[in-house]
Amino acid sequence: MQQTLSIIKPDAVKKGVIGKIIDRFECNGLRIAAMKKLRLSKDDAAKFYEVHKDRPFFKDLVEFMSSGEVVVMVLEGENAVVKNRELMGATNPKEAAAGTIRADFADSIDANAVHGSDSDENAKIEIAFFFAKREIF
Ligand code: ADP
Ligand code: MG
Numbered sequence: 001m002q003q004t005l006s007i008i009k010p011d012a013v014k015k016g017v018i019g020k021i022i023d024r025f026e027c028n029g030l031r032i033a034a035m036k037k038l039r040l041s042k043d044d045a046a047k048f049y050e051v052h053k054d055r056p057f058f059k060d061l062v063e064f065m066s067s068g069e070v071v072v073m074v075l076e077g078e079n080a081v082v083k084n085r086e087l088m089g090a091t092n093p094k095e096a097a098a099g100t101i102r103a104d105f106a107d108s109i110d111a112n113a114v115h116g117s118d119s120d121e122n123a124k125i126e127i128a129f130f131f132a133k134r135e136i137f
Helices: 010-015 018-026 042-048 058-065 080-088 101-105 120-130
Strands: 002-008 031-039 069-077 114-116
Touching (some): 002 018, 002 080, 010 058, 010 069, 018 031, 018 080, 042 058, 080 101, 080 120, 101 114
Antiparallel strands (some): 002 069, 002 114, 031 069
């Protein structure tokens, strides 16, 4: 069993598709081990996305991620990191395969509905960013 971090981003929360996105995870072998709704400050968002700090889209990304509420989850299952990335689809929803979360719920490369950890190592770091051990079951 592996764990990964998922974030339902502000665009998807505003659209009211939290339940529809969670359904994709639960129907595909990813159990919700932890979950909370919160709003990131700009500092939180900048720290979370620090790896992208030199990219041209960093400022917009931080603005967007702190623009509204997000739902943060720990997903658990076999190959959870890769499984979640498959369910999410490509970063740019225009390139995301049919039936993926981003193809169905995202509008643009910036407002792309979900975040998912990209490796086991980053999953551990990202989970620890949001959750204490006693919040994960
Ligand atoms: P992913 O979320 O698929 O792992 P990245 O880690 O490359 O993608 O990028 C993090 C986030 O930054 C993306 O989900 C998206 O919201 C934003 N982003 C990435 N590339 C671009 C871009 N070229 N223009 C605008 N926003 C981008
Ligand atoms: Mg990424």
